[in-house]
Amino acid sequence: MTEYKKIVPSIDPDSAPYWEGAKNQKLMIQRCRKTGQTFLYSRQLVPGVDDRQVEWIEASGAGVVYSYTVARRPAGAAFEQDCPYVIASITLAEGARIMTNIVTDDVDAVKIGMPVTVFFDKVSEDLTIPKFRPA
Amino acid sequence: MSRQPVIVGVSDAPTENRGRALPGTHVLNMQRDCALEALAEAGLTMADVDGVAVAGMWGMPGPGAMQPNLLTEYLGIRMPKYLDGSNVGGSAFVLHAGHAYEMIKAGVCDTVLILYGSMQKSQAARSLGGRPALFSNQFDMTAGLPSPAGAYAMAANRHFHDYGSNRETLAEIAVATRSWASLNPAAAFRDPLTIDEVLSSPPIVDPLGRQDCCLVTDGGGAVVMTTEERAKDLKAKPIYVLGHGESASHSNINYMPDMSRLEVAEHSSSRAYSMAGLKASDMDMAMIYDSFTITVLLTMEALGLCPRGEGKDFVKGQRTAPGGEFPMNTNGGGLSYCHPGMYGIFLLIEATRQLRGGLGERQAPNLTTAVCHGTGGVLSSGATVVLSNEKP
Numbered sequence: 001m002t003e004y005k006k007i008v009p010s011i012d013p014d015s016a017p018y019w020e021g022a023k024n025q026k027l028m029i030q031r032c033r034k035t036g037q038t039f040l041y042s043r044q045l046v047p048g049v050d051d052r053q054v055e056w057i058e059a060s061g062a063g064v065v066y067s068y069t070v071a072r073r074p075a076g077a078a079f080e081q082d083c084p085y086v087i088a089s090i091t092l093a094e095g096a097r098i099m100t101n102i103v104t105d106d107v108d109a110v111k112i113g114m115p116v117t118v119f120f121d122k123v124s125e126d127l128t129i130p131k132f133r134p135a
Numbered sequence: 136m137s138r139q140p141v142i143v144g145v146s147d148a149p150t151e152n153r154g155r156a157l158p159g160t161h162v163l164n165m166q167r168d169c170a171l172e173a174l175a176e177a178g179l180t181m182a183d184v185d186g187v188a189v190a191g192m193w194g195m196p197g198p199g200a201m202q203p204n205l206l207t208e209y210l211g212i213r214m215p216k217y218l219d220g221s222n223v224g225g226s227a228f229v230l231h232a233g234h235a236y237e238m239i240k241a242g243v244c245d246t247v248l249i250l251y252g253s254m255q256k257s258q259a260a261r262s263l264g265g266r267p268a269l270f271s272n273q274f275d276m277t278a279g280l281p282s283p284a285g286a287y288a289m290a291a292n293r294h295f296h297d298y299g300s301n302r303e304t305l306a307e308i309a310v311a312t313r314s315w316a317s318l319n320p321a322a323a324f325r326d327p328l329t330i331d332e333v334l335s336s337p338p339i340v341d342p343l344g345r346q347d348c349c350l351v352t353d354g355g356g357a358v359v360m361t362t363e364e365r366a367k368d369l370k371a372k373p374i375y376v377l378g379h380g381e382s383a384s385h386s387n388i389n390y391m392p393d394m395s396r397l398e399v400a401e402h403s404s405s406r407a408y409s410m411a412g413l414k415a416s417d418m419d420m421a422m423i424y425d426s427f428t429i430t431v432l433l434t435m436e437a438l439g440l441c442p443r444g445e446g447k448d449f450v451k452g453q454r455t456a457p458g459g460e461f462p463m464n465t466n467g468g469g470l471s472y473c474h475p476g477m478y479g480i481f482l483l484i485e486a487t488r489q490l491r492g493g494l495g496e497r498q499a500p501n502l503t504t505a506v507c508h509g510t511g512g513v514l515s516s517g518a519t520v521v522l523s524n525e526k527p
Contacts (some may be wrong), residue, residue, distance in 0.1 A: 006277070006279065007264075007265075007266075007267070007268050007276050007277060007279075008268065008277065009268040009273035009274070009276075009277050010267060010268055010269045010270075010273065011273070012270070015273055040274075041270075041271050041273065041274065066293070066394070067289040067290070067292050067293040067296075067394050068289060068292060069280075069285050069288035069289050069292060069340045069341055069342075069343075070340070070341040071279065071280070071281050071285060071340055072337075072338040072339055072340065072341065073263060073281060073338075073339050073340070074263070074264065074279065074281065075263050075264035075265075075276070075279040075280055075281040075282060075285070076262065076263065076264025076265050076279075077264075078264075078279075079264065079279040082279065085279065087275060087278045087279060087280045087285055087289075088289075089289060089388070089389050089394075097389055097390075098274065098389070099274040099275040099278060099280070099387070099388075099389040100274060100278055101278045101279070112292065112293065112296040113296075129277060129278075131278075
């Protein structure tokens with residue numbers, strides 16, 4: 001496997017289950033045990049809900065595009081060969097929003113509301129990144 | 136004795152060659168010169184200053200992490216009673232003005248110096264990448280989101296989808312702003328700009344092209360606030376700060392509750408209007424943070440200058456350009472005048488100058504009130520102040 005040169009996440013105790021899950025081909029998100037609200041990483045909880053009342057669940061991997069952009073210029077040299085590429089905020093079927101890439105040959109076909117589905121891109125021995133494709 | 140807070144001095148640093156600081160300038164002497172000029176304009180001296188507010192991205196890691204300490208030292212300010220280093224992005228200085236209002240009004244201090252300086256262009260310190268994938272940025276930075284432009288692009292696409300605005304809407308803003316810049320000798324870009332040129336400018340992050348994005352320049356400024364009572368003996372015409380508000384909703388764009396609605400500005404401006412006893416429709420002009428054209432569209436709607444979703448009609452046909460119905464970003468904005476990274480202080484400087492009057496061909500007519508709104512981060516924080524040239 002060639003060396004991965006792009007920026008890698010600074011994995012912290014809050015996010016470790018997400019990245020561990022990705023290594024095992026699972027898209028992990030958080031859910032509030034009291035309200036059922038799902039979220040990913042964001043610390044926004046329903047007011048008054050104790051943040052320890054949170055569990056990790058495996059998401060279905062289905063979602064729709066909430067918004068997106070096509071990068072015509074890269075976020076640094078490591079992304080240059082990918083241009084143009086799509087970064088999107090996806091609303092998962094469970095309700096949480098996730099920021100990720102939509103990998104497609106037809107970047108101009110990406111639209112808000114478009115159904116997408118997860119796949120797992122193993123970019124190095126240590127890092128697997130959940131990304132999406134048009135469903 | 137009226138402790139009504141007023142602005143009595145403003146200054147912005149001169150630049151040359153499309154926004155480059157003059158030779159011999161660095162980030163501290165730039166702020167010193169702005170401070171001295173703003174104080175001199177008021178008829179005050181550094182010895183009068185007993186409050187210091189500053190934000191910037193310089194000197195970090197290191198003394199820049201505690202900028203009020205360093206500026207107090209560098210400027211020789213003697214035991215200030217109010218220090219503010221709040222850094223919530225480019226909105227910080229508008230927020231400082233709100234804090235300074237409260238400190239002055241409460242009698243904690245009498246004269247506050249708000250400062251900013253940046254050498255980002257000379258130091259080539261800006262790029263679309265290279266930001267650490269920390270905390271809530273773990274996901275978008277890993278995905279290669281050009282930052283901050285990509286975040287604003289997502290908001291633009293969502294606004295287009297929800298309200299039918301489009302690239303022409305944004306181009307109207309860029310062109311009107313450039314027309315104001317053409318009247319401002321201090322602006323970095325003064326050449327005429329057309330809607331077609333904006334639409335055909337090199338794409339950066341869809342739907343934003345080069346002309347939808349702010350400049351990268353050096354620059355700095357200073358604002359001096361004191362009490363109405365103190366201002367009676369001073370030579371500058373006081374500009375009254377009538378109300379202020381601030382808020383924040385997220386750090387990363389993915390956690391913005393609704394990307395087509397700038398709720399932080401709705402909250403901060405409603406508090407500012409209410410405090411001033413005024414409404415959005417009472418505002419004669421607006422100075423709105425224009426990091427990107429979409430920032431302006433979202434902010435206008437949130438400030439209540441037009442109903443949500445109707446910004447496209449508000450800016451159509453150059454309504455905000457010189458000679459138009461509603462003057463906005465009359466210095467030429469971050470899009471064409473200067474954008475040294477954190478632009479908020481220039482909103483206060485220009486609104487003050489317009490409300491004083493006498494700006495020649497750049498002067499907007501018949502002004503009594505102005506609303507200034509700063510945005511920080513990626514539509515993350517917002518701060519509003521309402522100003523007037525009439526005693527409340």
